[in-house]
Amino acid sequence: MTERARSIVGPDYLVAGRYRLQSKLGGGGMGAVWLATDRLLNRDVAIKQVLSTAGLSEDEARVIRDQIVHEGRVAAKLSHEHAIAVYDVVLEAGEPWLVMEYLPSRSVAKAMALADALSPIEVAQIGAQVADALATAHAAGIVHRDIKPGNILVADRGAEVGKVKLSDFGISRGAGDLSDEPEDVITGTPAYLPPEVARGAQPTAASDVFSLGATLYTAIEGHPPYGIEEDNEVIVTRAAMAQIIPPTRSGALTQVLLHMMEPAPQRRPTMAEARNEILTAVFGPGTGPYILGAPVRTEDGTIPAWAARNSAAGLRSPHSTPLPRPPRANAPKAPAPQRKPSFTLSSLGPNAAPLAIAVGLLIGLLILIVILIAVM
Incomplete structure (x- = not known):
């Protein structure tokens, strides 16, 4: 019975009367992982099938089965947003299957x-x-x-x-x-x-x-x-x-x-x-x-x-901002912006004020002389 069940496992196969296999996601030394539909909750799940018990003695096969059940029990203790959640461990044709969160x-x-x-x-x-x-x-x-x-x-x-x-x-x-x-x-x-x-x-x-x-x-x-x-x-x-x-x-x-x-x-x-x-x-x-x-x-x-x-690819995440970066230690300060030189009285030295007054009086006197000549 178990050998016959193994031979027909594939797309559309129903595991434990609840999980309908869709396609194989991958595999490894421990077994294959399938994308499946949870017919009870109407959601996609990842389900791991044990492959490596074929040809093993009953004692060796039991070790593999126990390991899968152990995986489910251990992982089910962990609930974290950065860890794949484990939902269930079920038996199909005498073998345990591990039902997990599916993350594309x-x-x-x-x-x-x-x-x-x-x-x-x-x-x-x-x-x-x-x-x-x-x-x-x-x-x-x-x-x-x-x-x-x-x-x-x-x-x-x-x-x-x-x-x-x-x-x-x-x-x-x-x-x-x-x-x-x-x-x-x-x-x-x-x-x-x-x-x-x-x-x-x-x-x-x-x-x-x-x-x-x-x-x-x-x-x-x-x-x-x-x-x-x-x-x-x-x-x-x-x-x-x-x-x-x-x-x-x-x-x-x-x-x-x-x-x-x-x-x-x-x-x-x-x-x-x-x-x-x-x-x-x-x-x-x-x-x-x-x-x-x-x-x-x-x-x-x-x-x-x-x-x-x-x-x-390259799209901005809808709920993220540019990444924070730590300040660099002893980072050199940016140089102050350079201003164009301008002419001021202070640039002429301490005698600038008297000199300016004298120049002003001289200009005023010249203007007055021009006006008198024009009147005469």
């Missing part, structure tokens, strides 16, 4: 394929917003464990164009959860691994801080902090040794990124501190209300070309 979007990874690299001012907005969501997650005891460009979505159409949301808490874990993973299994994506995780430690909130810093670094520099290498073992070795390539394009974000990617976890900021450091470095203190909750925009307030589809 492209990931930061896809944005980089369009723009090669993003500007520091745009990446700062993405970073502050994702850090805000993760600060809330950490406060609830949730560690994401797999922050990367592919898991950060930016709405690319509709009323929310430019809005940033963090997705995929599929390998997230509550702080009090017991890990059933072997000690030699490394969790996460090699290019964004913090050194302690690459060396075999379990991820913590500090690990999320590093991975977010590495993700922002990649968006700006155009390559991950450990460089590009097809062999993942080489990348993991570089990560374990904290061999980070110094950033060259990050501008005002440079020191913040290096702080987030400190090799020692205890030297990194908390996620809330990282958010504040990003905001202060690029936009100035107290600018959170202008950045958090707002769409990503360029310095003049328009939606970046990479963040919008076709006609929306």
Whole structure:
């Protein structure tokens, strides 16, 4: 029954008697994600189908099912405007499906394929917003464990164009959860691994801080902090040794990124501190209300070309203003405007007044002589 059900999954397939599949949005090692219609609430949703249990033993399949259910339970604890909401976990043909908020979007990874690299001012907005969501997650005891460009979505159409949301808490874990993973299994994506995780430690909130810093670094520099290498073992070795390539394009974000990617976890900021450091470095203190909750925009307030589809590119966001910028330290004052020289008595020196009186009397006497001659 399960094998037959799997074989016919596709457009128009009805999941749990409620969710009608429309089209496949994407997939990965964990499963496929579909766009579906919630027939009960008449709204679009994203629904994740488990694909990887085929051919596994019952024990292995149960681990996968439990992981999906765990993802739903963990993510459902998090409610934040910059995190994809989880609505439901349902069973179909004995397999769990995760029902999530649907955000028409492209990931930061896809944005980089369009723009090669993003500007520091745009990446700062993405970073502050994702850090805000993760600060809330950490406060609830949730560690994401797999922050990367592919898991950060930016709405690319509709009323929310430019809005940033963090997705995929599929390998997230509550702080009090017991890990059933072997000690030699490394969790996460090699290019964004913090050194302690690459060396075999379990991820913590500090690990999320590093991975977010590495993700922002990649968006700006155009390559991950450990460089590009097809062999993942080489990348993991570089990560374990904290061999980070110094950033060259990050501008005002440079020191913040290096702080987030400190090799020692205890030297990194908390996620809330990282958010504040990003905001202060690029936009100035107290600018959170202008950045958090707002769409990503360029310095003049328009939606970046990479963040919008076709006609929306370059349009001014309807509810945003030009971005705030911090004052430059010790900025030179603009020179005073130059006035054209003018003739005044004071310019003639201290004897100017008597001289003027004498000249006036002489002119008056000449005029009187002319008048008398004319009368005679």
